[in-house]
Amino acid sequence: MTPTVVWFMVGAGLCLVEFVLPTAFIAFVLGVSALLVAIVAHLLPLGAQVGLWVILSIVLILFSRRFVNRRAAFKLDATEAETLTEIRPGEMGRVCYEGNSWAARCESSNLDIPAGRRVYVVGRRGTTLIVMPEEF
Known part of the structure; x- marks a missing residue:
């Protein structure tokens, strides 16, 4: 299996995990980062791929926090x-x-x-x- 295929499978898997087990958008962002790394995986060595994934993940998590609706930390609807x-x-x-x-x-x-x-x-x-x- 090529690194591109592995990154694609990891990315798709993480995105699917978000739909099954909501993780406050984190798994989805990690999956998107892995999909982006899959696009350039054939150009970079493995260490650079992992480094790029970590950097993309951190940047996208910080960036996405501005756009994700913030839910109340605690609801007392069901009292x-x-x-x-x-x-x-x-x-x-x-x-x-x-x-x-x-x-x-x-x-x-x-x-x-x-x-x-x-x-x-x-x-x-x-x-x-x-x-x-x-x-x-």
């Missing part, structure tokens, strides 16, 4: 969650929020929330959700 583990007063537990398991802490430092209870997401601190029980 309900369900506790997966007990959340004891002042301690952390786990909740299922939007189909994912999140670390969570109760906003009130004196409430105990049992597992399986519906809670409201009232905020976030880093990667920890702040919750309150549905009934308290």
